Every structure is written in C-alpha cells, then in structure tokens.
Amino acid sequence: MPLAHPAHLMFSSDSLLKALYESLPHAVLVVDADRNIVAANAAAQTLFGYAERELTAMRPGQLHAEEAESRDIGETLFPLGTDSGTLHRQVEFRCKDGSVFPAELTVSHIHAESGAPVGLVVMIRDLTEVLAAQAEQLGIERILKTALETISEGFAVYDPDDRLVLCNNAYKEIYAISAPAMQTGRTFESIIRYGLEYGQYPEAGETKEEREQWLQMRLSNHTVPSTPMVQKVAAERWVQVDERVTEDNYRVGLRTDISTLWRVKSEAERLGTMLEGVAQEVYLVNLKDGRILSANRSALENLQYTLEEIRELTPRDINADHSVFDLAEKIAPIIAGSAKVLTIDTEHMRKDGTTYACRVRVERLDTESEPVVMAFAEDITERLAIERSLERKQHEFETLVANLPDFITRSRPDTTLTYVNDHYARFTGLNVDEMVGRRFIDFTPEPLRAGLMDHFASLTLEAPIKTMEQEMVRFDGVRRWYLWSNLMVFDDGAPVELVSVGRDITESREARERIAAQSRELSMRNDALEQFGGVVSHDLKAPLRQIQLFADMIAEDVAAGKTDDLEMYSTHVSERARLLQRMITSLFEYSQLAYQAITRKHFEVTSAITAAWDNLSVNVVESGGRLKDETNAIAYADFDLMTQLLQNLFANSLKYRQDARAPEIRVTSQYADGIVSIIIEDNGIGIDPVYAESIFGVFQRLHRDERTYAGSGIGLSLCRRIAESHGGSIVLDREFRDGARFVVQLPFGRA
Amino acid sequence: MTGQSAPTPPLILLVDDDPTEQLILKRKLQSVDGPKIDLEYVPDIGQAVERVSAGGIDLIFLDNRLIPNNDFRETAPLLRQAGFVGPIGIISSDISGAYFREFREFGVDFRMGKDEIDGNAISFIISEYTRDQLSETCAEDFL
Numbered sequence: 001m002p003l004a005h006p007a008h009l010m011f012s013s014d015s016l017l018k019a020l021y022e023s024l025p026h027a028v029l030v031v032d033a034d035r036n037i038v039a040a041n042a043a044a045q046t047l048f049g050y051a052e053r054e055l056t057a058m059r060p061g062q063l064h065a066e067e068a069e070s071r072d073i074g075e076t077l078f079p080l081g082t083d084s085g086t087l088h089r090q091v092e093f094r095c096k097d098g099s100v101f102p103a104e105l106t107v108s109h110i111h112a113e114s115g116a117p118v119g120l121v122v123m124i125r126d127l128t129e130v131l132a133a134q135a136e137q138l139g140i141e142r143i144l145k146t147a148l149e150t151i152s153e154g155f156a157v158y159d160p161d162d163r164l165v166l167c168n169n170a171y172k173e174i175y176a177i178s179a180p181a182m183q184t185g186r187t188f189e190s191i192i193r194y195g196l197e198y199g200q201y202p203e204a205g206e207t208k209e210e211r212e213q214w215l216q217m218r219l220s221n222h223t224v225p226s227t228p229m230v231q232k233v234a235a236e237r238w239v240q241v242d243e244r245v246t247e248d249n250y251r252v253g254l255r256t257d258i259s260t261l262w263r264v265k266s267e268a269e270r271l272g273t274m275l276e277g278v279a280q281e282v283y284l285v286n287l288k289d290g291r292i293l294s295a296n297r298s299a300l301e302n303l304q305y306t307l308e309e310i311r312e313l314t315p316r317d318i319n320a321d322h323s324v325f326d327l328a329e330k331i332a333p334i335i336a337g338s339a340k341v342l343t344i345d346t347e348h349m350r351k352d353g354t355t356y357a358c359r360v361r362v363e364r365l366d367t368e369s370e371p372v373v374m375a376f377a378e379d380i381t382e383r384l385a386i387e388r389s390l391e392r393k394q395h396e397f398e399t400l401v402a403n404l405p406d407f408i409t410r411s412r413p414d415t416t417l418t419y420v421n422d423h424y425a426r427f428t429g430l431n432v433d434e435m436v437g438r439r440f441i442d443f444t445p446e447p448l449r450a451g452l453m454d455h456f457a458s459l460t461l462e463a464p465i466k467t468m469e470q471e472m473v474r475f476d477g478v479r480r481w482y483l484w485s486n487l488m489v490f491d492d493g494a495p496v497e498l499v500s501v502g503r504d505i506t507e508s509r510e511a512r513e514r515i516a517a518q519s520r521e522l523s524m525r526n527d528a529l530e531q532f533g534g535v536v537s538h539d540l541k542a543p544l545r546q547i548q549l550f551a552d553m554i555a556e557d558v559a560a561g562k563t564d565d566l567e568m569y570s571t572h573v574s575e576r577a578r579l580l581q582r583m584i585t586s587l588f589e590y591s592q593l594a595y596q597a598i599t600r601k602h603f604e605v606t607s608a609i610t611a612a613w614d615n616l617s618v619n620v621v622e623s624g625g626r627l628k629d630e631t632n633a634i635a636y637a638d639f640d641l642m643t644q645l646l647q648n649l650f651a652n653s654l655k656y657r658q659d660a661r662a663p664e665i666r667v668t669s670q671y672a673d674g675i676v677s678i679i680i681e682d683n684g685i686g687i688d689p690v691y692a693e694s695i696f697g698v699f700q701r702l703h704r705d706e707r708t709y710a711g712s713g714i715g716l717s718l719c720r721r722i723a724e725s726h727g728g729s730i731v732l733d734r735e736f737r738d739g740a741r742f743v744v745q746l747p748f749g750r751a
Numbered sequence: 752m753t754g755q756s757a758p759t760p761p762l763i764l765l766v767d768d769d770p771t772e773q774l775i776l777k778r779k780l781q782s783v784d785g786p787k788i789d790l791e792y793v794p795d796i797g798q799a800v801e802r803v804s805a806g807g808i809d810l811i812f813l814d815n816r817l818i819p820n821n822d823f824r825e826t827a828p829l830l831r832q833a834g835f836v837g838p839i840g841i842i843s844s845d846i847s848g849a850y851f852r853e854f855r856e857f858g859v860d861f862r863m864g865k866d867e868i869d870g871n872a873i874s875f876i877i878s879e880y881t882r883d884q885l886s887e888t889c890a891e892d893f894l
Contacts, residue, residue: 538816538845542769545844545866549775572771691819 027103027124030110033080033117035059047126049096060122065092065100077107080117085109093124102127154239154255162188162222162251174239174255175200188222188251189215203232222251230258238262281348281358281377283315287335288370290314302379304351315375320349334364334373348377357381407482407502413456413495415441424502429475440500445473456498459488469505481506517727524724540583543576550576586714593718598638598725605631605678608639609667612647616654623654624662633669633676635746637726645722645730646680648715649742653682656740674747681733681741689734696720696730719744760787761877762807766799766826767792767814767842772865776812782870788877796826803835810880811835813859815843824850824857831858838880842868 021028027044029037040048040055048055048063064070069091076087087107094100104125112118148155154171158164163185172179178195196204196211204214221229225243232238242254275282281299285292295303295310303310303318315331316324322344333339342362347355360377401408407424411417420435428435428443441449448470455468465487472482482502489497550569557566609629613620620627627650635642650665657663663682670677687695696716716730719742723730726746733741765776773792780788791808793799796817802808811830815823823841830839838860841851846862854862860880863872 538843541844542865546771546775553778572774576771688819694819694821697821 024123027126029055029060029122029124031060031120031122033078033119035061035074035078038119044124047095047101047124048093054096063093065094073105073107077120080109080120090127102131152257154253156182156253156255158188158251158253160249164188164191165250171253171255174233174237174257176234189219192218200233201231202235222253225251230262236263279378281375281379283373283375283377285315285373285375286370287364287373290316293372299377302350302356303348309351318348319346320355321345321347331362334362337364337366337371340364345380357384359383405504407484407500409440409498409500409502411440411498411500413488413498415439415453415456415498418497427472427474443472444470456486456488459486459495459498461490461493464488464490469509470502472502480504481509521725524721540580543580543583546576547573547580590714590718590721593641593644593722596638596641598641600636600638600726602634602636603639605633605635605642605667605669605676608635608642608646611639611643612645612650615643615647616650619651619654623657625650625654625657626662626664628664628666631667631669631678633671633678635676635678637728637746638722641722641725645719645744646678648719649680652715653680653684653740656684658683658685675728676746678744678746679733679741680744681736681739683739685739686737687732687740689732692732692734695732758786760789761809762789762791764799764802764808764811765790765792765814766794766796766811766817768794768816768818769814770794772814776868779869780873783873783877784870785874788873796820796829799826800829800833803830804833808835809837810876811837811839812842813839815841815846822850823854823859827854827857827859838876840876840880 021041024041024043027047028041029044030039032038037055037058037060040050040052044055045052050058061070061074064073073087073089073091086109087105089105091103091105092100093103104127106123106125108121108123109117110119110121148166148168149170151168152170154168154174156164156167156171164182164187165184167182172182175182175191175195177198177200178191181191181194192215195201196215201211201214204211221241222243225245228240228242230238231241237257237259240256240258242256244252246252276296278296279298281302282296283292283299284294292310292313292315295305295307300307300310305313316327319327322330327346330342330344334342340363344360344362346358346360348358349355357380358377359380360375363374363376365372365374402422404421405423406421407427408419408421409417409424410419416439417436420432422432425432425435441452444452452468452470455466459466465485467483467485469481469483471479473479481504483505484500484502487499488495489499550573554566554569554573557563557569606629609627609631613627619625646667653665654663661683663684665680665682668679670679696719719730723744723746728744728746730742730744733743763776763780765773767773770792773790777790780790791802793802799811799813803811813823813827813830817826820826827839827841839858841854841859841862842865843851843862844865846864851862861876
C-alpha cells in the first residue's frame with residue numbers, strides 16, 4: 001500500500017508529530033515501500049540543498065556518496081519485511097552541490113494498522129562538525145602526549161582516588177625499578193610499595209620498620225604536598241619531587257633529575273667545609289674595590305676579627321710587612337692579569353697589633369662574575385724557625401764535612417765528581433772547583449782503575465754499600481792507604497749517584513801488618529816451643545831411659561854375681577849421660593838464640609862473616625879450612641844473630657868435610673827487588689836433596705856416628721829460626737853437587 | 752816332608768839407629784819365659800828393607816825416628832813395599848805425638864813406648880801377632 005502524504009499522517013497525535021518532524025534539527029526523509037522519497041523535512045532540504053519537490057522526486061539511494069554503500073543499505077532494507085528493527089550506521093551522503101558529508105543514518109520502519117510495513121522513516125544527522133571536533137580533540141591529545149614525552153622531567157597524574165591516570169616515559173625511566181608497577185589504575189601507595197620491595201629508594205632504610213616509616217612520610221607528603229623535596233632514587237641519582245593538587249583533587253607530580261646539581265652542590269659544600277676547616281688562612285678578595293669578601297675560620301681566629309669586621313678590611317689593613325706601595329707593586333701582576341699565581345712572604349697583623357710571619361699564595365680567579373683573588377696564607381713562624389735551624393745545621397754539617405780528615409765525594413755512577421770536600425782536593429793538589437766535573441777514576445793509578453770500576457759495578461740494590469782499601473798517591477808522590485766506603489744510590493732500580501768516604505788508614509794498616517808479623521813470629525815461636533816439647537819428651541827421654549836400664553842391668557848382674565858385662569854397661573851409662581848433657585846444653589843455646597829479641601840495623605854482610613869465621617878459629621886451624629868472602633851487600637838485620645847463622649853454616653862446612661880435602665867455603669851475595677841473598681857453599685860431603693827440608697828440624701841429624709860427625713843436630717834449625725825471624729829464609733840448593741850450598745835471603749837490604 | 756822337625760824360633764828384626772837399643776832388647780828377650788826368640792839388628796831403613804826382602808822375619812820393631820829419616824810415616828811404608836806382610840810395631844821413647852794415632856794408615860800394626868818393652872810385653876806380642884802366621888806355616892807343612 002503506498003504511503004500516504006504526510007498530510008494524511010495526521011493521526012490523533014498528528015500535530016505533535018508534525019511539529020516534531022518540522023522542528024527536528026536533523027534531516028528526516030520518509031520513503032515508501034517502492035523506495036521513493038515521499039516526504040522530506042526542512043532540515044533535510046537544508047542539509048542536502050534540494051527543494052522538497054526535488055527530493056520527493058528522488059530515490060534515497062541517489063543521496064548516498066558511495067554506490068556500494070547505497071546498494072548495501074538498499075538490500076538490507078528492501079523489500080520491506082516484517083522485521084521492525086532499526087538500521088543505524090554512519091554513512092556518507094552527497095549534497096546537491098556535490099559535496100560529501102558524513103552522517104549518522106537511522107532508519108525505522110513505518111507500519112500500517114495491520115502491522116504490515118508500509119514505509120521507512122530515515123533520520124540523517126550531519127556529523128561533519130562532530131567529527132571535526134573529535135579530530136581536533138584527538139590532535140590536541142596527541143600533541144599533549146608528545147609534549148609530555150618530550151620533556152625530560154618525569155610527569156604523572158593521579159586521580160582523586162590516588163590511582164595513576166598517566167605518566168610519561170621519563171617518569172618511568174627515573175623510577176626504573178618501579179616502572180613495571182606503573183600501570184594506569186594502580187594506586188600511588190602500591191607503586192611506592194613495589195619500589196620499596198625492589199630497592200628503588202636507597203634512603204628508605206634497611207629494616208622493614210624503617211621502610212614503613214619512610215613510606216608513611218612519603219604518603220603524607222604526597223597527600224598534602226608542600227615544598228619540593230629531594231629524593232634519592234639510585235646510588236648516584238637524585239630527583240626533585242614537585243607535587244601539586246588540582247581543583248579536581250588530582251595530584252600532578254613532576255620529577256626533575258638533579259643528580260649533577262646535587263653532586264656539585266655536595267662537592268661545593270664539602271669544598272667549603274674543607275676550606276673552612278683547613279689550618280691555612282683563606283681569603284677571598286674583590287679585585288675591584290680590594291675588600292675582603294670572605295675569610296675562613298683560621299683567618300678569623302688568627303687575625304682575631306669577626307667575619308663582619310674583616311669584610312670591612314682590605315689586604316693592606318692586615319699586612320704589616322710591606323708598605324702600601326710595595327704591596328701594590330707585588331700584587332700588580334695579579335691585578336693586571338699577567339700572572340695567575342703569586343707567593344709573597346709577609347707579616348700579618350692581628351687586631352691587637354701583634355704580628356706573625358706568613359707566606360701568602362695569591363691566585364686570581366676569573367670564573368666569577370667579577371674577578372676575585374683567592375689568597376691562602378700560612379703562619380710560617382715555626383717553619384721559619386725550623387728553616388733557620390736547618391740552615392744552621394746545614395752550615396754546621398758543611399763545616400764539619402769541610403774539616404773532616406776523611407775524603408768525601410759525591411759523583412755520578414761514571415765517577416764524574418759533583419762534590420768534593422777540601423781535604424780530598426788538597427790531597428790531589430787541586431782545588432774543589434777544579435775537581436768537580438772531572439772523573440775521580442782519573443786520580444787513581446792506572447793499574448787500579450779496572451778493579452775500581454769492577455768494584456763500583458758490584459754495588460747493587462741489594463748490596464749498595466761496600467768498602468775497599470786502596471793505596472793512593474798524594475800530589476807530592478807520597479803513598480797513603482785509604483779505606484773507602486762506597487754507597488751507590490739507586491732510583492727506580494738505576495744507579496744515580498755514588499757517595500764515597502775515604503779514611504786514611506795508613507798508620508792503622510801498618511800497625512795491622514806489624515801485628516800480623518808479630519802473630520806470625522809468635523806462631524813460629526809456638527812451633528819452636530812445640531818442637532822443644534817434642535825434644536824434651538823424646539830425645540831427652542831416650543838417654544835417660546837407657547841410663548836407667550843399664551843401671552838396672554848392673555844391679556841385676558851384681559846381685560847375680562855376674563861381672564862380665566859390668567864395664568860395658570858402665571861405659572854405656574857414661575856415654576848416655578854425656579849425650580844428655582850435650583843435648584841440654586844445645587837446647588839452652590837454642591833457646592837463648594831462638595827467642596832473642598831482634599835488633600835490626602844496617603851492616604855490611606862481610607863484617608858478620610868475619611866475626612863468624614873468627615869465632616871458629618880453633619876449628620879452622622884444626623880442619624885447615626879456607627874462606628872466600630866475595631860479598632858486597634848490606635843487610636838490615638840483627639848483627640849477632642846473623643853472625644850466629646853464618647857461624648853455624650861455617651861450622652857444618654868445616655865438620656862435614658871430605659877426608660882428603662881441606663874445607664873451602666865461598667860466600668857471595670846478590671841483590672834484587674829489595675832482597676839480599678847470601679850464598680854459602682863448601683866442598684864437603686854434601687847433603688842428599690831428599691833431606692833438603694828435614695835437615696832444618698830441631699835435633700835432626702843425618703849422621704848418627706858421633707865419632708865421625710859429632711853434633712847435637714840443632715845448628716841448621718837455629719839458622720832457619722834466625723832467617724825466618726827476619727822475614728827471610730834459608731834453603732839448601734838441591735842442584736849443587738860439589739858440596740853443600742845454602743842460600744840465605746833477607747829483606748830490606750841495600751846493595 | 753818325611754817327618755816332624757823342631758819349630759823354628761820366631762825372628763824379630765830390630766830397626767834402630769842407636770845400637771845400644773839392640774843390647775837392651777837382647778837383654779830383655781833373655782828374660783822372656785818360653786821358647787827361644789831370635790833377634791836381628793839393622794841400624795837404618797835401607798838395611799831393613801834388604802833384610803825383609805831376604806825373608807824369614809816374623810816381627811819388626813821399628814824405631815820411630817831413624818836418622819836421617821823423619822818418622823815411621825816415611826819408613827814403615829818402605830817395609831810394606833818390600834813385601835813384608837808380618838807385624839810391624841813402632842817403638843819410640845815418646846809415643847805421645849798426635850800423628851802416632853794414624854799408625855794403621857801407614858801399615859803399622861801397633862805402637863809401643865820403649866820403656867814399655869819388657870819380658871811380658873814381648874811374650875804377648877809374639878803370641879798375639881805371630882801365632883796365626885806360624886799356624887798357617889805349620890798347616891802347609893802338614894799337607
């Protein structure tokens with residue numbers, strides 16, 4: 001059934017519907033079952049730009065901007081069915097002028113009284129402005145969000161229930177540990193508790209109670225924020241927490257990273273504390289007007305001023321040493337900027353007028369808005385006293401070193417001298433300045449240089465000091481012995497300086513040598529004494545024992561009435577007794593000569609030869625001996641002992657002669673290297689070279705037969721004692737075959 | 752051997768540069784109880800070496816200091832070098848010298864002070880140092 005004209009729709013509520021229809025701000029079209037627009041209200045005419053006549057001549061599909069969309073809607077609605085559902089969707093329509101606009105489409109069915117659908121009421125709501133407004137809002141929101149993400153400060157908003165509404169990434173980055181809990185809708189307290197659990201807040205305390213107390217304080221500040229607070233969120237990170245409450249009871253929080261500022265502030269505070277606490281006086285002076293801007297506690301205490309009082313002063317007011325002009329002249333380079341730092345020794349005057357010496361280090365600081373001077377002053381009264389004491393001690397030390405009898409040198413490792421004391425310089429015949437810079441190895445005799453350098457090379461880090469004895473030649477040729485203590489100084493393992501101290505030990509060395517010689521002599525005498533012991537215990541025992549035995553035998557035979565052997569036994573007793581007597585006499589002679597104190601003097605050897613020969617005049621006559629003295633030497637020895645030595649040798653030559661030949665003795669001399677050699681040779685029976693050493697033993701005899709060669713066997717032993725007691729020697733010439741030849745050598749003789 | 756002959760008396764060689772010592776020792780041997788003991792005397796080491804080389808010496812009394820030699824350390828080895836394997840005793844008026852303790856190193860079997868030599872000492876030495884040697888000789892004779 002065709003839809004009636006709206007005029008025909010005047011039902012009981014017609015007037016109401018008509019008014020509604022005409023006054024609706026939205027476009028309304030009435031479409032019949034044949035898809036014809038049968039009515040359009042004023043808003044529809046205005047919206048689409050068509051007159052009602054034009055609209056009613058159109059089909060609704062013609063108003064759609066998109067044909068596919070039009071077809072879809074048409075297929076949805078037509079043919080009209082019993083379904084009375086409402087179609088509601090957003091579509092685009094095209095106006096008469098061709099423009100397209102978005103609109104909200106609402107289609108409802110019109111039913112006849114029978115219930116059958118007869119048409120559609122189409123309501124079209126222009127969404128152009130709505131969508132534009134929405135787009136504008138979205139844009140603003142996007143800009144706001146971008147802006148929030150752009151700022152470096154953390155930003156968060158909590159609603160009146162203290163639930164997180166939004167926060168930017170900077171906020172999450174600041175609270176990195178708590179970030180997982182920062183979800184929209186979570187309460188501020190739960191986020192804080194999460195952070196506490198995972199260590200977000202280093203200052204919250206260690207124990208559970210401490211953290212709970214900190215939490216309550218934090219919530220209190222959050223609920224009723226006052227002034228911004230500083231919060232530590234990591235080991236080296238601090239943020240400033242700034243929270244506000246909006247009129248709508250929202251809490252807006254801003255977090256600013258102030259780590260750098262905080263550190264600088266801390267360091268500055270520490271620096272300030274240090275400057276305040278240092279013992280040095282610290283002043284800050286304005287270069288422009290010369291006034292003291294500030295001073296630390298030490299300065300105030302030393303000068304006895306308050307900070308306020310000292311701020312009224314200038315450096316000139318506290319300076320007591322320099323005139324204003326002098327001070328200005330000294331400080332001028334700082335004021336002019338040509339010098340950055342100056343050190344001035346001066347005196348400061350206290351408030352009470354007393355003064356004290358101080359050293360002021362002045363430094364210009366250009367980093368301030370106005371150039372200032374930072375001055376560090378140190379009371380050097382004690383230091384000056386110490387320095388003066390040190391100078392005095394150094395002077396004393398230098399005087400001591402200069403006057404010490406020891407040689408003192410400092411040199412580089414290659415022996416280049418850097419310091420020489422006067423004593424050493426005088427020894428070399430040079431002055432100190434001439435020696436410094438020269439190598440002291442050059443003052444050492446050439447043969448000793450290599451050994452000396454080896455000695456220095458042996459000084460190591462582990463054994464840096466060694467001593468050595470060195471013979472040195474004075475400038476005038478005098479030789480002296482010095483004990484050098486050489487210390488090598490090392491730096492980083494490398495030798496850098498050699499410090500040497502030399503002490504004259506000539507006398508002590510000579511004394512030492514004398515003692516050594518005496519020790520040798522003592523040892524020899526001990527040996528001789530030991531030999532004496534042996535002689536007493538052996539050689540003297542033998543005849544004694546024999547005398548005793550023969551006496552026993554005589555007694556036994558007499559007791560037995562035997563008389564045959566008594567005479568022989570008696571003869572043996574007599575012979576043994578004589579032998580014993582001779583040995584005792586010889587021992588006495590030996591002891592007298594062997595331990596006689598030596599009195600050296602220079603004498604011609606020939607004089608001792610003559611004396612010895614004269615002493616043997618009886619033997620000489622008896623043997624027919626002849627002497628050839630061909631010596632031409634001077635000996636430095638004990639004359640009597642040397643005479644005895646020669647006499648013993650001559651006696652042997654006379655005694656051990658060959659039967660058919662008169663003994664001939666020839667004495668010659670040689671001199672070489674400070675040694676005098678006296679050679680005594682004879683034409684006697686000679687001595688087997690096998691016994692060249694044993695003949696010098698005490699009581700050593702080569703011939704037992706007393707009838708042929710009588711003697712005690714002590715003569716040559718005595719000769720050796722005499723020679724050795726003079727530091728010399730006596731030996732048998734093993735090569736000599738025509739008799740016996742002895743060579744006596746003595747030191748310190750002169751040809 | 753066809754029959755048992757009388758045992759040969761032990762022969763002692765005295766080496767001493769003092770002939771008087773021979774007279775004294777001979778007198779002492781006369782006082783020794785028991786079998787006869789023969790004594791030979793030489794005044795120096797050269798003759799001693801010749802004598803031991805000839806054989807027949809059972810025991811040597813060697814004076815410590817033989818002129819012109821030094822002491823037994825020089826002379827005793829000469830006897831060993833001459834092939835003498837029997838006992839050698841060093842005799843001296845004084846044996847207190849420290850070097851006497853080294854006597855074994857020089858082939859010497861014992862040392863003795865001359866004043867210690869008497870009949871009992873000689874008997875003991877003969878029995879102590881010549882018994883085995885004689886036994887061996889006898890054992891060989893009876894093979």
